[in-house]
Amino acid sequence: MKRLLVLSAVVCGVAATTFLTGSPQEVAAQSGSRSGSGRQAVGNRPFEAKFWDYIVSAKYTNWAPVPGETDDALEGASPHGAFLKMYLNRTAAGRPKELPNGSIVVKENYGKDGKTLMAITVMYRSKGYNPEAGDWYWGKYNPDGSVAAAPPEMGSMALASKPMSCIKCHGEGASGKDFAFFNDDM
Numbered sequence: 556m557k558r559l560l561v562l563s564a565v566v567c568g569v570a571a572t573t574f575l576t577g578s579p580q581e582v583a584a585q586s587g588s589r590s591g592s593g594r595q596a597v598g599n600r601p602f603e604a605k606f607w608d609y610i611v612s613a614k615y616t617n618w619a620p621v622p623g624e625t626d627d628a629l630e631g632a633s634p635h636g637a638f639l640k641m642y643l644n645r646t647a648a649g650r651p652k653e654l655p656n657g658s659i660v661v662k663e664n665y666g667k668d669g670k671t672l673m674a675i676t677v678m679y680r681s682k683g684y685n686p687e688a689g690d691w692y693w694g695k696y697n698p699d700g701s702v703a704a705a706p707p708e709m710g711s712m713a714l715a716s717k718p719m720s721c722i723k724c725h726g727e728g729a730s731g732k733d734f735a736f737f738n739d740d741m
Contacts (some may be wrong), residue, residue: 570740573606603715615661619648621737634665636673654733656682672698685717689734693721
């Protein structure tokens with residue numbers, strides 16, 4: 556029984572590592588299903604849905620806060636919300652200044668009351684995914700896990716993958732040239 560538990564833990568660890576080391580396109584291609592049914596198989600789900608499932612199952616709210624901060628809400632700004640809570644996976648928390656490949660930053664975006672969760676925004680760094688934008692995958696999710704859409708004046712496009720609004724703001728505004736703001740003063 557003990558061997559079975561150890562083997563299960565190793566398999567889960569390898570699966571998570573494989574998921575997070577591939578680019579979003581590679582992960583989607585590797586997990587395709589050959590199901591002939593009319594239903595969409597789990598393997599055919601888009602990357603942004605798989606990624607949401609991953610961060611939720613990994614219990615991102617138990618991840619580390621930004622170094623030097625607590626897990627209390629911080630004052631935020633548009634477009635992210637009046638208050639924010641940030642969480643870093645082990646890779647990002649271990650090297651927050653560099654944010655190496657495999658880093659995941661999750662930001663809960665709260666309304667003016669500090670209690671109403673408006674959105675969850677994520678950044679996931681994957682080598683070769685998007686070199687022009689620091690190899691970051693970007694996503695903005697509604698609290699129910701569905702991908703948020705840009706406002707109509709911005710084309711109502713889904714805010715996942717390579718949204719230009721995210722890339723432009725983070726690329727022009729983050730002084731560390733890594734597309735992240737929280738580590739600019741470290």
